[in-house]
Amino acid sequence: MTLADLSLEDAYDTGIRGDRVITDFYIPILQEAITYKRLTGYFSSQVLALAARGIAGLIKNGGKMQLITSPAVSEKDFKVLTSHSPEDLQKYVNDQFSIAMDDLNDLASTIAYDHVRALGWMLREGVLEIRVLVPREIEAGSGIFHSKVGIVEDSSGNVVSFSGSVNETAMGWSQNIEEFKVFKSWIPGSSNWVKHDEKLFDKYWKSASDSGFVSIPLPEKATERLMSIAPEAIEELQLTFPKVSESRKLRMYQSDAISAWENSGYRGILEMATGTGKTFTARECIKRWKIEKNDSLILVIAPTQTIGAQWRDVLSDMNPITSFGVKHWKESVRNLSSNASLGVVRHMVIIAIQNTASSDDFIDSFSKLMKLTKNHLVIADEMHGLGAPLFRKALNPNIEARLGLTATPNRWFDEEGTDLLNNYFNGVAYSFGLHEALTWVDPESGLTPLCPYNYYPEFVDLDVDEMNEYLDLTKRIIMQSNKASDQEGKERLNRLQEKRAAVLKKANGKIFALKKVLETLGSVSGCLVYCSDWEQINQVIDIVTSRGITYRTFTGEEGTSPKREYEGKSERDWILQSFEKDEIQMLIAMKCLDEGVDIPSAKIGIILASTTNPREFIQRRGRLLRRAPGKKLAQVYDMIVAPTFDLDDQSEVVASARKIMQKELKRADEFARDALNSSEVSGKVLARMMRMGEQNES
Structure with missing residues (x-):
């Protein structure tokens, strides 16, 4: 097929056609292209992504691209560039391009970002040239390059050019506001406009004296910056334009x-x-x-x-x-x-x-x-x-x-x-x-919305020092509760309660229980370990390292900006994708996994961080129960501090401590109720409640 075989309109208007301009125009013409020449507006991450729409076909054909872009030059900027010395121009363009690349995270989707990465790959492979225009003079409105032209040629010598209005500021990837005319070299009358656009492009590319602009190659630093986000292989990128699925049915x-x-x-x-x-x-x-x-x-x-x-x-x-x-x-x-x-x-x-x-x-x-x-x-x-x-x-x-x-x-x-x-x-x-x-069973799939799970509570005792500290803090909390309830008193009480909670969260017995669980697991692929703080994380790291388990920490401190060392992704996204592909077996996490992070491939959860907050433990359980291909069952291991008390000790301190710890068992009881192994586990939880001396509860 050639460009002449395509059913192309004479004009396109996104106000009328919506996002079809991509699927009906850009993608088809570039699937036939061997060269693509593009004049675009002042550069930004958005403009670069827009200029690259549809280039998957060009890349597949082994084609080449020439791109002309321009910084937005203010009158103040122009005064610095009056000399037009190479050093001034190079520095100015590098600075402006750096600002554009800093805004990569503003792109509306992964596919838009991947198209910018594709330009970096094309630069590295020598199939893309970029030139930058800087104005020769700064008159009203002349500081911004306004022409928007594209020229596509196929292997048979057919040429399509398009030119018109494109709002390339902030209106998004799929429905950017644009209206342009289309000209075809094989149609009489239309071919004259193709020649006009070709001459216009060449004038700017070669920096003709009557163009009003100086044309320079993209400086080395800017080139390196763009190539730094290029993938090792072009196949890594998502360059196929996705449509929002309208076929997905509501449950x-x-x-x-x-x-x-x-x-x-x-x-x-x-x-x-x-x-x-x-x-x-x-x-x-x-x-x-x-x-x-x-x-x-x-x-x-x-x-x-x-x-x-x-x-x-x-x-x-x-x-x-x-x-x-x-x-x-x-x-x-x-x-x-x-x-x-x-x-x-x-x-x-x-x-x-x-x-x-x-x-x-x-x-x-x-x-x-x-x-x-x-x-x-x-x-x-x-x-x-x-x-x-x-x-x-x-x-x-x-x-x-x-x-x-x-x-x-x-x-x-x-x-x-x-x-x-x-x-x-x-x-x-x-x-x-x-x-x-x-x-609830979906009648079409025969599956429940969430994956079934087995629940394994691992009961942990406090050692002598931990128990003494817990009881001492409980005594101090009781005393503080009976004092004046001013703001300072409330803050002091809150600090004491946090210190007491930390005793349960960081109990040494949990680490021994973790070792026991890891010994019983045949495989730890897809495992999330919830920790309370960095001290506990480091203890877990020592254990999994000694067992040769591949892991990464996930604490909320991971970078969110794309880096070349992470294949052009952010550190955070790279970790999650590596975990999904089983290149990382275990994520050792803190609270940041409680809310909003989708990891459906996780199928084993080990909870070291104690919490009686319903929101936190509901989120943690839900995080493990998301459906994923091949995932039929999840496993939840819950380290619960539930020491044995002297049932004859009815002191206020012991009674208060027992009451707090029984909340842990309430959580275990709730987890057990919906588990596949509910009957087995519920009996185990009830037995532990009795050992702790719980009364009038079941």
Whole structure:
């Protein structure tokens, strides 16, 4: 097939055709290409990604590409460049290109980022040349290179050129606003415009005196920076443009959840277990809510950047603006506001992290956007976090439609925060808990939403020193509780309680129990170990190292920016992908795995970090029960401090200590209830309760 065999329109307009400009134009023409010449706007990570759309076909054909781009030069910048000395130009371009590359995390999806990496690969392989234009003079509007032209030639000598308007600022990967005309060399009349575009490209490439610009090769440092994110092999990259699947069907409980939210006046909390598809359900809520609305402004609030990035991918076809991964989110919001004022966009989505969403700057910017639209919706993922005093300002009272998502809507020891959230979101509209997720069977797949599991509690005693410290701290807590309840007294009491909790979390017996568990396991592939702190992590590292187990720590300190040493991925993503591919057998983690990190390939969990907070232990269990190909059963090993007390000792201190530790057994009892080996384990838990002297409980 040649370019002449393609059914190409004479013009394309994303305002009419939507994201089909990629699948109907860029991909088909570049599948036939052997050369691709492109003039694009001032460079940024977004512009580089846009310029590379569809190049998978060009690469497959062994084709070559020439790219012309330009920095945005202000009058102040131009004064520095007046001499046009090579040193000035090189330094200026290197600096501007470095800024563009620093914004890579602002790209809306993995595929956009991989297209920039593909340009780095093409540079390294010698099949891409990049030249940079700097203006010869700085008149009004001349500091930015405006021409947008593309020229594609196939092996038969057929040429397609396209030119027109492309808004390459901040409107996203799949639906960037562009309108361009298409010219074909084999059609009389149209061929003259092809020649015109070819001459225009050559004029800028060769830096003709009448072009108004000086053309220089991309400087060495900038070239090295782009090549630094190149993959070893082009096959590593995702260069096939994905469409959002419309064929995925809602499960019955997801449809029920959406209906419940609609029937509650588009307000309510969806209390759904981890792994049951809250995000997909929320996406469908958005679609239902937007029906017949002429405009909309949607705010998604996520607790962490990792969860925010997941939302960015899920909603990529809605062109979300993000407040994270960028240095200038305010500028992105201003651009969005300008486009909304001009009527260029009518439906807007912003994804913000909790701390940003509750900041005065963000609230002010978002309030201005609200004035441009009539319909507003907020979606709060892991909404329980917004009950904290620090984040409550994110709960904008002027947003009419409200959707809260969580597996655990009640805040731990915070009745005020819980009531605040219930009042704002109008309470729980629908509930689908862990028990339902382990027993409801999908009629199409024959599977439950979550993977079944076996539960193995490992009961641990405190040694003499630990028991004495625990009882001493309990005595001091009782004394402090009876004192004045001013703020200083409450803080002192809180510190004592934290110290006592640490005794349970870091009990030495847990490390011995871990050794025992590892000896019984035939394989540790897909294993998560939850630790309480770095001291415990280092103890675990010593044990697994001696057994030749491959591991990585996962503590929240991992880098989130792409690095060449991690194959162009962030350290965090590289670790998770290596774990999924079984190149890393074990992740040794702290609290950062409690919320929002998807690791469906994990099938063994070892819990060393004690917690009686329902949210934390529900999240940990749910993290292990996500479905994955070939995963039929999960195993949960739970290290529980449950020492034997002297039943004759009825002192207040011992009674209080026994009561606290019995909460650990309550957690074990709850874990056991839904396990496949429930009957076996429940008896074991009950026996331990009796040894601890629990009364009137079962």
